[in-house]
Amino acid sequence: MMAAPAAKFNQIPSDGKAMSAVIELDKLGVSLAGRPILSDLSVSISGRSIGLLGPNGAGKTTLLHTLLGFHKASAGTARVFGKDIGTEAKALREMTGYMPENESFIAGISAVKFVRLMAELSGIPPWGALERAHEALYYVGLGEARYRNLETYSLGMKQRVKLAQAIVHAPKLIILDEPTNGLDPPARLRMIKLIREIRESGKVHLILSSHLLRDVEECCDEVLVLKQGRIAAYCNLEEEHKSNKRFIELEAHGGSDKMAEALGDRGIEWASSGKDRIKLILPETLRIHDLFRIADERGIQIRRLDHKRDSLQDIFMKAMEGESVGGL
Amino acid sequence: MAVYERNYKGYQGELTPHWARFLVLPRTTFRLVFASKMFLIFFIASLLVPLVMASWVYLSHNMGIVEKAFNIQLDGFAQVNADVFLAFMGVQIMPMGFVLVLIVAPSLVSADLANNALPLYLARPFNRTDYILGKMSVLIILLSAVTWIPHGLVFLLQSYFSGWQWFVDNIRIGIAIFIFSWVWILTSSLVALALSALLRTKRVIRLSLFAVYIIFSGFGMFLYGALKLPYGLNLSLVITQQRVAEGLFGTQAEIPDMSAFSAWVSLIVFCAISVYILFRKIRAYEEVK
Numbered sequence: 001m002m003a004a005p006a007a008k009f010n011q012i013p014s015d016g017k018a019m020s021a022v023i024e025l026d027k028l029g030v031s032l033a034g035r036p037i038l039s040d041l042s043v044s045i046s047g048r049s050i051g052l053l054g055p056n057g058a059g060k061t062t063l064l065h066t067l068l069g070f071h072k073a074s075a076g077t078a079r080v081f082g083k084d085i086g087t088e089a090k091a092l093r094e095m096t097g098y099m100p101e102n103e104s105f106i107a108g109i110s111a112v113k114f115v116r117l118m119a120e121l122s123g124i125p126p127w128g129a130l131e132r133a134h135e136a137l138y139y140v141g142l143g144e145a146r147y148r149n150l151e152t153y154s155l156g157m158k159q160r161v162k163l164a165q166a167i168v169h170a171p172k173l174i175i176l177d178e179p180t181n182g183l184d185p186p187a188r189l190r191m192i193k194l195i196r197e198i199r200e201s202g203k204v205h206l207i208l209s210s211h212l213l214r215d216v217e218e219c220c221d222e223v224l225v226l227k228q229g230r231i232a233a234y235c236n237l238e239e240e241h242k243s244n245k246r247f248i249e250l251e252a253h254g255g256s257d258k259m260a261e262a263l264g265d266r267g268i269e270w271a272s273s274g275k276d277r278i279k280l281i282l283p284e285t286l287r288i289h290d291l292f293r294i295a296d297e298r299g300i301q302i303r304r305l306d307h308k309r310d311s312l313q314d315i316f317m318k319a320m321e322g323e324s325v326g327g328l
Numbered sequence: 329m330a331v332y333e334r335n336y337k338g339y340q341g342e343l344t345p346h347w348a349r350f351l352v353l354p355r356t357t358f359r360l361v362f363a364s365k366m367f368l369i370f371f372i373a374s375l376l377v378p379l380v381m382a383s384w385v386y387l388s389h390n391m392g393i394v395e396k397a398f399n400i401q402l403d404g405f406a407q408v409n410a411d412v413f414l415a416f417m418g419v420q421i422m423p424m425g426f427v428l429v430l431i432v433a434p435s436l437v438s439a440d441l442a443n444n445a446l447p448l449y450l451a452r453p454f455n456r457t458d459y460i461l462g463k464m465s466v467l468i469i470l471l472s473a474v475t476w477i478p479h480g481l482v483f484l485l486q487s488y489f490s491g492w493q494w495f496v497d498n499i500r501i502g503i504a505i506f507i508f509s510w511v512w513i514l515t516s517s518l519v520a521l522a523l524s525a526l527l528r529t530k531r532v533i534r535l536s537l538f539a540v541y542i543i544f545s546g547f548g549m550f551l552y553g554a555l556k557l558p559y560g561l562n563l564s565l566v567i568t569q570q571r572v573a574e575g576l577f578g579t580q581a582e583i584p585d586m587s588a589f590s591a592w593v594s595l596i597v598f599c600a601i602s603v604y605i606l607f608r609k610i611r612a613y614e615e616v617k
Contacts, residue, residue, distance in 0.1 A: 068451050070612040090346075090453045098451035104444040107435075108360050120352040121452045123343035132339065139336065165448065170339035175451075201336040 020046045022081065022173065022205050023067065029075030030059075030066050037062045038229045041076070047236065049199045049206040051220030053213065053316055058226040060209040061101060064175050067207075068098055080173065094123070097166035101177040101209075103158055105150040111137055111161050112146040115168050122169035129168075136164040140194060156187035163194060167204075174198065176208045180215050188215075195219045217312040225319040233319035237312065246282040249273060250291065251304040258298045266294070349454060353462030354469055357436070361466070367431050371474070374424035378478030381416040382485055384408065389489040408486050410501050410577045417479060417505065417573065421512055422566065425471055426541065432470060433520035434533035436463045437610070442528055450612040460521070460606050467517040476509035504576035512569055515595050519565065522602035525609035541565055558585045562594040569595065 023045045030038040038059045052060045065071050067080055069089035078085045083092045106114050112133050119129035119136075137146040140160040145153070153161065159179060166174055179195065180188045196219055199206055210216050216223055217237070225233040252259040256276045263270045263280055270280040282288070288305065295302045361367055387394055388408050395401060440446055449459055483502045487495035495502075523536045544563050551560025561567050561583060568591040574581050575588030 065613060068612070070447070070450065090455070093451060094453045096451065098447065100444070100447045100451075102444050104448050106445050106448070107439045107443050109356070113356070113359075117352060117356050118448060118452070120344070121349055121449065121454045123346075123349065123453065124339065125342065125344055128339075128341050135337075167336065169452075170337065198336050203336060203338050 021079070022046055022050065023207070024079040024082075025076070026078070027076035028066070028073055028078050030062055030071050031074040032062065032071065036074070036229065038066070039075075041231055043224065043231060043234055045222055045224065045234075047205075047220070047222035048202075049208065049220045049222070051216030051223040051237075052207060052209040052226065053216055053223055053312075054211065054226035054232070055320065056211060057228075059229040060211075060226055061177055062229075063226065064098075064177055064207065064209055068096065068175065069093065095172040097169065097171035097174040099162045099166040099174070099176045099179055101181060103155075104162060105158065107151065108149065110147045110149055111142055111153070111164070114150055114161065115165050118165040119168040124169055132168050132170075133164075136168040137161070139167070140164045141190065155182050156184065156190075159183060159187070159191060160194075163191070167198065171204065173205045173207065176206065178210055179208065180210065180212060192218050213312045213316055223312065223315070225316060227320060233315060235315055240315065246284075247279070247307070248282050248288070248291075249277060249279045249306045250302050251277050252295060253301040253303050255298065255300050259295060259300050262294050262298055346453065350458045350462035350465065353459070354466045357463075357466045358469075361432055361470070364431070367428070370424070370427050370431060371470075374420065374428060374474040375478060377416060377420045377424055378474075378482055381413075381479070381482045384412070384416075385482060385486045385489065408490075410498070410504070410579050413479070413483070413501050413505065414573060414577045414579055416482075417475070417508065418570070420475060420479065421569075422541075425474060425512070425516070428470060428474065429467065429516050429520050430534050430537055433467060433517070433537070434524055434530040436466060437521055437524040437606075438528050438530070438533060441525065441609070446610065447612040456607060456610045459610055463521055464517050467520065468513055471513045471516070472509070475513065476506050479505045479509070500576075500578055504573070504578070508573045508576045511572055511595065515565065515569065515599055518599050518602035518606070522605040522609075525606055552585070559590075561586045562590060565595075565598060567591075568598075 021044045023043070025041045025043050028038060028041040029036065041063070052063065054060050062071060066073060067078060067085055069085055069092065073086060080092055081095065085092060106117065109117070112130075115133035115136055116126075116129045119132050120126060124132060134143075134146065137143055140163050142157060142160055142164065145157060150158070150161065159181070163176075163179065166176070176195065180191050183191060192215060195206065195208065198204060199219060206219070208216060208219055221238055222236050223234070224231060250259075253276060256272070256278060260270055260272065260278055263278070266286070268280050268283060268286070270278050273279045282291075291305070292302060385408055440449070446459075450456065480502065483505055487498075487502075519540060520533075520537055523533050523540070527533045527536060545566045548560045548562070548564035548567060551557040551563070567583065567586065571581065571583065571586050571588055571591035572595060575591070581588075
């Protein structure tokens with residue numbers, strides 16, 4: 001379970017400039033128009049794909065904009081690939097691709113000219129930029145529509161052309177802000193598939209901001225949950241899933257109280273999760289067979305038993321219910 | 329990688345130098361600008377002025393042809409001096425150059441703001457200064473093509489006909505053509521871009537440009553004429569530009585109450601305000617207060 005212990009993410013390691021860290025925040029604070037939006041963010045993240053979760057107004061987009069150098073830090077520092085966002089912004093943008101949340105395009109030009117322009121602005125020479133623009137548009141599935149003007153594109157196509165311009169210069173880090181915003185289910189699936197393909201290419205790191213838990217769960221290895229401008233939780237989804245292997249939910253018929261009492265007597269952590277339902281963490285010393293034996297001894301029937309993984313939704317809901325952790 | 333492979337790949341090729349990347353913007357914009365028939369007509373029309381000037385220079389050195397053709401005497405009629413160059417420059421700038429600015433400038437920044445394109449530019453190794461330089465260079469290149477380049481060539485033509493001594497004696501005209509063109513291009517470009525950043529629709533931007541150039545001038549003349557406020561003239565971009573031109577060409581000032589110095593100060597203030605507006609408005613995202 002994510003648990004979000006302060007020590008786990010509240011401190012940058014003593015070798016804070018470890019090359020493996022993608023993002024390092026050290027007491028980062030950002031104020032816009034005098035209002036604090038982000039406060040005291042400290043974390044070091046090194047995953048290949050990082051999910052940024054939080055309700056609307058939690059500060060996800062502000063954090064992304066700060067990493068891109070759009071907003072100045074009012075306190076603390078932030079580093080991406082070891083480069084300070086304040087002093088090395090240009091070098092940082094050289095290795096970053098950004099897909100903005102809102103509809104963004106250049107009027108009056110075709111997709112291929114648009115993506116070529118973006119590649120050239122990133123420093124690719126004109127001949128290479130044109131070639132890569134074609135490739136990027138084919139890659140996102142817009143090969144047939146690449147000579148059409150951007151104004152004629154549907155929302156789903158505009159999202160994909162935004163992705164194409166974000167990857168055309170082969171950045172080391174791609175920042176995706178709500179990439180599935182406004183997409184219908186098939187378009188969303190296409191976008192998620194693309195993002196997963198990019199992640200699995202192993203050549204790039206991803207930061208995906210979304211308020212859709214499924215998007216993050218499907219695309220990310222690590223998740224940072226923000227709440228009211230502070231870090232509410234941070235977890236490695238793969239480790240969470242591993243640690244939840246012995247997390248069990250059962251439905252006991254004929255006396256769930258007695259079953260719970262018996263579990264408690266054996267030192268098993270449990271919690272009621274509804275009528276006749278009990279969630280428990282099975283200790284290493286016990287097997288599932290032992291649960292049936294305990295129930296049998298009390299004359300209780302176990303009618304359903306699931307290996308319950310702590311879903312991202314659980315993690316997120318717990319983070320939202322709890323106070324910000326560790327004095328963050 | 330060929331397109332049929334369709335997978336994500338890195339880039340190991342060479343990169344263009346940072347300083348040259350702003351030039352990507354004019355190249356892209358020119359494709360759009362020259363696609364407009366209205367622009368093309370005015371662009372060609374604005375080249376007629378230096379053509380007429382060149383013809384004037386040619387005829388002034390070949391009066392015999394005209395006298396013979398029309399059987400008339402034209403002694404001293406077509407003299408070429410600073411007044412003539414300034415008069416032709418005046419026509420070239422107002423209305424021809426001004427119309428080109430009216431056609432091209434309004435959508436330069438406003439379209440990007442309306443379509444939320446600035447985050448796309450500024451998320452790259454391309455900052456606000458690069459963006460403004462890129463957009464300005466669209467106007468600088470276009471307006472150079474119809475001001476100092478053709479008029480400079482006419483000056484060289486005149487020097488060719490009149491000889492080296494004339495060139496040495498009148499080098500001030502050549503310098504004035506170059507400096508005044510740049511002063512006009514820079515002030516006009518900055519003011520136009522600032523209005524394009526400040527306002528969103530082309531029509532409103534064109535009206536505002538018209539107001540800054542024409543109505544401000546009228547208001548300035550009113551303050552100067554009716555209320556006897558000499559500094560009223562400094563509100564007029566047209567009059568201040570004219571005064572600067574007169575100073576550079578060394579011709580007689582039409583409005584003696586305005587010094588060339590105060591005209592320069594006014595232009596600098598216009599430019600400073602425009603730069604301030606541009607840097608306020610050209611941001612990836614606007615802070616909502």
